[in-house]
Amino acid sequence: MDVVSVDPCCPPVTAGALDEDEAVELAAVLKVLADPARLRLLSLVASADAGEACACDLVEPVGRSQPTVSHHLSMLVEAGLLTREKRGRWAWYRVVPERLAAVRDALAP
Amino acid sequence: MDVVSVDPCCPPVTAGALDEDEAVELAAVLKVLADPARLRLLSLVASADAGEACACDLVEPVGRSQPTVSHHLSMLVEAGLLTREKRGRWAWYRVVPERLAAVRDALAP
DNA sequence: CCCATAGATCGATAGATGTCAATGTATCGG
DNA sequence: CCGATACATTGACATCTATCGATCTATGGG
Numbered sequence: 001m002d003v004v005s006v007d008p009c010c011p012p013v014t015a016g017a018l019d020e021d022e023a024v025e026l027a028a029v030l031k032v033l034a035d036p037a038r039l040r041l042l043s044l045v046a047s048a049d050a051g052e053a054c055a056c057d058l059v060e061p062v063g064r065s066q067p068t069v070s071h072h073l074s075m076l077v078e079a080g081l082l083t084r085e086k087r088g089r090w091a092w093y094r095v096v097p098e099r100l101a102a103v104r105d106a107l108a109p
Numbered sequence: 110m111d112v113v114s115v116d117p118c119c120p121p122v123t124a125g126a127l128d129e130d131e132a133v134e135l136a137a138v139l140k141v142l143a144d145p146a147r148l149r150l151l152s153l154v155a156s157a158d159a160g161e162a163c164a165c166d167l168v169e170p171v172g173r174s175q176p177t178v179s180h181h182l183s184m185l186v187e188a189g190l191l192t193r194e195k196r197g198r199w200a201w202y203r204v205v206p207e208r209l210a211a212v213r214d215a216l217a218p
Numbered sequence: 219c220c221c222a223t224a225g226a227t228c229g230a231t232a233g234a235t236g237t238c239a240a241t242g243t244a245t246c247g248g
Numbered sequence: 249c250c251g252a253t254a255c256a257t258t259g260a261c262a263t264c265t266a267t268c269g270a271t272c273t274a275t276g277g278g
């Protein structure tokens with residue numbers, strides 16, 4: 001139990017001193033969140049109609065080039081914060097609420 | 110109301126698309142959190158005896174040089190996550206729970 | 219088949235970031 | 249006063265990061 005991987009993420013910051021490994025892991029997820037473009041992408045997907053958004057509808061509102069948006073989306077997926085499903089020519093993204101909750105909990109008292 | 114400054118930080122990521130300014134502001138706080146050394150410092154202060162910790166007791170456990178630790182502590186203070194009180198030769202740090210909660214809430218559904 | 223479209227990948231680059239050694243600045247003990 | 253102590257500041261440097269234009273890959277329409 002207490003697998004150091006996808007779901008629980010890290011012990012809460014306020015519940016005792018983190019060791020270097022725990023801190024590195026939590027910092028990694030936070031680093032992915034700590035970028036304006038990625039926060040906007042996350043919020044766009046989160047507030048999309050059917051809970052999912054097509055990449056094609058994200059480039060313009062986020063105000064970055066297509067390659068840049070693609071790159072950021074990949075980072076969010078790799079961090080477990082989004083899932084990507086390719087349907088035909090389009091890529092559809094959904095948020096992973098549990099992952100976001102895990103990060104939130106790591107910041108809890 | 111809804112002063113864009115210290116306390117509320119930002120609208121929740123999942124409650125509609127963030128504009129660039131909101132995203133930049135939230136990203137700024139997250140950037141400060143997204144570093145292993147700073148997370149460890151935060152956790153050390155949070156779990157300190159009387160709710161406060163002396164800088165002199167933080168250098169060794171965090172495994173960085175004294176100037177580096179001082180630098181990180183300054184960033185945490187500037188981000189509103191810690192307060193610094195200088196007493197005599199020593200600097201005492203406390204966490205600002207409301208600030209941490211504000212960041213947490215910005216990540217909430 | 220051929221071409222258009224969606225999106226991923228590559229290569230390059232300017233700027234930000236974490237780190238330390240050296241130095242500066244206060245504060246205390248004697 | 250003087251030296252020691254606790255932090256902060258400065259300067260330098262190697263590394264990481266966000267961004268873009270160009271290109272590659274795959275899918276679908278006619």
